[in-house]
Amino acid sequence: MRIDVVSIFPEYLSPLELSLIGKARQTGLLDLHVHDLRSWATDRHRTVDDAPLGGGAGMVMRPEPWAAALAAVREAGRGSLEEPEAVPHLLVPSPAGVPFTQAMAHDLAGEAWLAFACGRYEGIDERVLEAAAEQGPVTPVSLGDYVLNGGEVAVLAVVEAVARLLPGVLGNPESVVEESHAPATGGLLEAPVYTRPATWEGRSAPEVLLSGHHAKVAAWRREQSLRRTADRRPDLLEQLDPAQVTRADRAVLADLGWESGDSGVRRPG
Numbered sequence: 203m204r205i206d207v208v209s210i211f212p213e214y215l216s217p218l219e220l221s222l223i224g225k226a227r228q229t230g231l232l233d234l235h236v237h238d239l240r241s242w243a244t245d246r247h248r249t250v251d252d253a254p255l256g257g258g259a260g261m262v263m264r265p266e267p268w269a270a271a272l273a274a275v276r277e278a279g280r281g282s283l284e285e286p287e288a289v290p291h292l293l294v295p296s297p298a299g300v301p302f303t304q305a306m307a308h309d310l311a312g313e314a315w316l317a318f319a320c321g322r323y324e325g326i327d328e329r330v331l332e333a334a335a336e337q338g339p340v341t342p343v344s345l346g347d348y349v350l351n352g353g354e355v356a357v358l359a360v361v362e363a364v365a366r367l368l369p370g371v372l373g374n375p376e377s378v379v380e381e382s383h384a385p386a387t388g389g390l391l392e393a394p395v396y397t398r399p400a401t402w403e404g405r406s407a408p409e410v411l412l413s414g415h416h417a418k419v420a421a422w423r424r425e426q427s428l429r430r431t432a433d434r435r436p437d438l439l440e441q442l443d444p445a446q447v448t449r450a451d452r453a454v455l456a457d458l459g460w461e462s463g464d465s466g467v468r469r470p471g
């Protein structure tokens with residue numbers, strides 16, 4: 203996969219040189235390029251922002267350097283992918299974007315080329331995104347309902363979530379199957395985990411995990427997932443596919459005061 207990131211703070215992306223993502227870059231699984239937006243600013247001060255039309259607080263990123271940067275990225279990528287028609291899927295981190303999810307990470311992991319436009323200040327002039335949408339797919343993405351100072355932190359999160367799903371990036375591909383939000387868990391949160399020692403400072407790990415009884419361990423984990431999801435993310439539990447709710451699940455849900463039936467599960471009250 204090729205990934206291009208355009209930012210006024212290229213150093214902000216340096217964590218992508220570390221750990222499994224850094225290794226994936228070294229082994230060629232991930233071809234990641236970080237670009238400084240200011241290279242495409244044309245004035246003496248390399249200005250990339252200006253006051254918002256219509257007034258208001260903050261500054262807006264000017265369209266000209268962005269258009270030049272995205273054109274250069276498209277050109278460079280086409281050369282490296284050796285496909286004259288290739289276009290990147292442009293992702294634009296923004297608190298006004300669509301929520302980034304594990305399902306989206308899976309979809310993006312299936313693409314050959316992603317590009318990220320990191321906005322700062324109040325954001326990027328909207329016409330840049332309109333023009334880019336005439337060249338290829340554009341998706342504004344939000345990490346969550348809070349405001350960051352710019353898109354760089356969101357890019358670190360999205361790139362890590364996507365790259366770890368690429369075949370060969372994780373040592374053990376099984377680890378992405380059963381984790382929180384993974385399709386195989388039905389979108390439930392993962393159960394708590396423990397390691398040795400079995401008793402630490404007077405606290406014992408759950409007995410069942412020492413039993414060596416795989417079916418009992420699986421049943422315990424499923425119950426913990428349901429309880430944890432009911433407590434922390436009742437919205438996820440409500441989205442559970444009724445076909446995936448077993449009789450044992452119904453007993454746990456009933457204990458929590460949840461109703462379950464053919465049409466799905468409903469929270470108490």
Ligand code: ADE
Binds near residue numbers: 346
């Ligand atoms: N930029 C600023 N806030 C953001 C958020 N919540 N998600 C993604 N990008 C952002």
